[in-house]
Amino acid sequence: MTVTQISNAATEDTVTDRALAACDDLQAPNSTRLSTQTRKGTYTTNNGNVTQHADDGAGDVATTAEVRNRCREWVFENVATESEATTLARRDRGNNNGGGRGNNGGNNGGQASAAPSDAATSAPAGEAGQPAGEAGQPAGEASQPAEEEQNNGGGDQNNGGNNGGGDQNGGGDQGNGGDQGEEQPDPAPTATTPPPGAGLGILTNSCETSDLEAHDGFQRGNRCVSTEFGEVGAAANNPTLLITRAPRVVNRNAPFTLQVSTRNLIRDRFLAAGQGGYYVESSVLQGGLVRGHFHTACRILDSQNQAPAPDPVPAFFVATEDSRGGAQPDTVAIQVPGLPQSGTFQCSSWAGDGSHRTPMMERANQTPAFDSVRIRVR
Incomplete structure (x- = not known):
């Protein structure tokens, strides 16, 4: 009697299957409140040379189908083996509704959402990453x-x-x-390497100690962000920003222009918040300079003697990328379509990395890439 065993990887409960099942559980967020006066969507100014993203891309809200399909694409590229990816993609082909990468990052030479680095998904050193031969042995011995x-x-x-x-x-x-027969010394305990901030009584440096849900790249509060801070440049290369020209007084609903100068900021990375690009990409340097964009917002101040409430939406908010910027300072014109009511407005600009965070600095006593002016609307 001959017994033939047939293995069908498509029916096994593999790591890929579990990853795809997690994709199927994802839900897109509800739309968020948007600034009141900003032109909606993504548009260009300065003769088409500058791209403006209203409300940091918060209005470009992904659908549940787009979120799930984009997740499945990432699994095929980063988790599944070649044979699994082929089989699963064939099975999945009829269900893809075009929600893959979206349109964010296409102009930036990157994908809509940053995938973890190879190190995050590869086997530890000495296993998959070693040359043929004994795991962990130098290539010459193997x-x-x-x-x-x-x-x-x-x-x-x-x-x-x-x-x-x-x-x-x-x-x-x-x-x-x-080599194999020699007794190997016991590995040194990991506790011999103190963590950053050791002895300072830090509360935590990981979401492993948090009771909050993991942040998912959308604009949700009461979550824990596990994205690593990323790369920080030298002090002389840290970004700076200055509003160089702004009106002091404007009429209601009258358009005006702010001139904003940045230095040491390559303005070529933007991941729309509404697409799940919020707090998901670590800071990345290019030639020692931060890659990102900058923001400009105008909000009314109910009082000039007290800090304002943080949650009301501003009248105006754009994120600016133009694939320009660098070590030398340059200036971008931000066109505000007008402010809707009389009073004192605070108009601010600040740099952001790919995930919208204010860029880090080498020293604690440096000033962040931020500036603000007051404008009276009559």
């Missing part, structure tokens, strides 16, 4: 000629025993004799 391996490993009784390989009989089975 690639010794066959006859040399036989000489080193052939002395099962004589060679390994003298080298402390008694339990394994000298490592003869491994063909590496002396």
Whole structure:
């Protein structure tokens, strides 16, 4: 009797299957409140040279189908084996409604949402990443000629025993004799490397200690963000920003222009908040300079003697990217369509990295890339 065993990877509960199942549980967020006077959507100014994203892309809200399809694409590219990806993509092809990458990042030379680095998904060093041969061995040892391996490993009784390989009989089975047979010292305990801030009594440095849900890239509060801070440049390369020209008084609903100068900011990274690009990308340097964009907002001040409430939406808010900027300062014109009511408005501009956070600085006593002016509307 002949028994034939047939294995169908598509029916097994693999890591890929579990990742795809998690994608199917994702839900798109509800739309958020938007600034009142800003032109909606994404548009260009300055003769088409500058791209403005209203409300940091918050109005570009992804659908549940788009979120799930984009997640499945990421699984195919980063989790599934080649054969699994082919099989699952064929099965999934009829269900894809075009919600893949969206339109964010296309002008930036990147995808709509940043996938973890190879290090985040690869096997530990010494396993998948090592050359053929013994895991963790230098390439030179793993690639010794066959006859040399036989000489080193052939002395099962004589060679390994003298080298402390008694339990394994000298490592003869491994063909590496002396190296395999030597006793290895116990690994040093990880506690010998103190964490950053050791001795300062920090509350935590990981979401592992948080009871809050994981942040998912959308504009949701009471979540814990696990995205690493990323790369911080040298003090001389940290971004700065200045509003160089602004009116002091304007009439209601009268358009006006703010001139904003940035230095050490490459304005080429933007992931729309409404598409799940909020707090998901670590800071990335290019030639030592931060890649990101900058924001401009105008909000009314109910009082000039007290800090304003944080939650009301502003009258105006745009995120600016134009694939320009660098070590030398330059200036961008921000066109405000007008402010709707009389009173004192605070108009501010500040730099952001790819995930909208104010860029980090080498020193604690540096001033962030931020500026603000007061404008009276009559």
